[in-house]
Amino acid sequence: MASLKDLRNRIASVKATQKITKAMQMVAAAKLRRAQEAAEAARPYATRMGVVLANVTSTVSGTDAPPLMAGTGKDDTHLLVVATAERGLCGGFNSQIAKLAREHARELIANGKQVKILTVGKKGFDILRRDFSELIIDRVELREVKQIGFANADAIARKVIGLFDEGQFDVCTLFYSEFKSVISQVPTALQIIPAAVSVDEEAEEVAGGAVYEYEPEAAAILADLIPRNIAVQVFRALLENAAGEMGAKMTAMDNATRNAGDMIDKLSITYNRQRQAQITKELIEIISGAEAL
Amino acid sequence: MAQAFKFELVSPERLLVSEDVEYVVIPGTEGEMTVMANHAPTMTNIKPGVITVAREGREDRYVVFGGFADVLPDGCTLLAESAMHVDDIDREDVARRIQEAREDVEDAKDDEARTKAEEFLAQLTTLERAILPA
16 A cells, blocks of 8 residues: 555646646647638638639640649559658547558558558658558658748648659558547548549539630640649648647647546545544554553 | 729738739739739739739739739639738748759759749749849
8 A cells, every 4th residue: 555655746746747738738729729720721722722723624635634633544653641740649640640541551552552651740650660661752740840831731742743753653642630620630531643623513603614815825824733732732731630630639638637637536535545544543552552551 | 993803812821812903913924914804714824923903092012922813804813822912021031932943943854844943043033133122
């Protein structure tokens, strides 16, 4: 049985931990708000980009579509871009994304495809290194980046496009976590090369059958637009990840704070009982000592 | 006053302008153009440069670093790679971009890429001279 002093120390240390988790939760809440705002601010660009892209795609016929959109015609080599957080202590956030990527990679390997992995974020690299260390061709760390800017996403997109131009892969899939709400982040796989352009009804309506003039011609614009669109999608994924990470961290830290509270309660009860038992014991000793006289 | 139309300037990070304007001057890759209401539907790439937004006698200037414009008779959307108000421009930021463009020129693998990079560098230096009087 632990002594009273041990129990006191134990309670003090759990209390200190609780203070830390509580502080982390509040920091995460503040950061979450900022991340959500950033994600919200980026939305108009992505939406309009989608509309414009759909417009141009409908004009350019299939034959002169750039390879980034049409693909290489093969699907032998797959590049998996796995975007995770830089830090842990956010529940199952990182492991969920890594798990989805791992399953995907296993399936591709089982089907005889070649798999290459590019990790964005330290945690994803740490997790995937255990299983696929020889498949990871590169990694990007955003540890020093305080607020994710478009430039970060653009750099990643350029790297991916550069690899594609060298013929390193045929299909590229991006893994990230979609931010549904503070308590729910869904790991998602999104194919970015060849670009799956969805011509939705809204876009068609906007075009309204108008005949566009292109400056320079449509194919040239499209060739410029597609890499940009890839960057936009990477950017969106990074922002969703940032928001999701903070959401997951908030939930995890909230749980930790509550668990610490429960633990303190339990320890306090044990402590009080033991203190009481000791007092009783001392009293009995004194009384029985007095009686013996 | 000329008829007003809806103009939106969007960068990946945020929506900078969304309002009714009289006319906008856009630096297209094939030359500058002024967009007014009822313009024919046009799509154009944009080179680094200054866009001028005019509304009721007031003109605002923004610097964009490449992008894309979608012009419709009743509106104009400008998707800029990066955009900021001319007053907020940062000398060092421009210098850094130029430095990067120079490196791109040196790193270019083939002639086509080099021409492209050189063109971009030239546009950037022109822009620097235009907005930052030495």
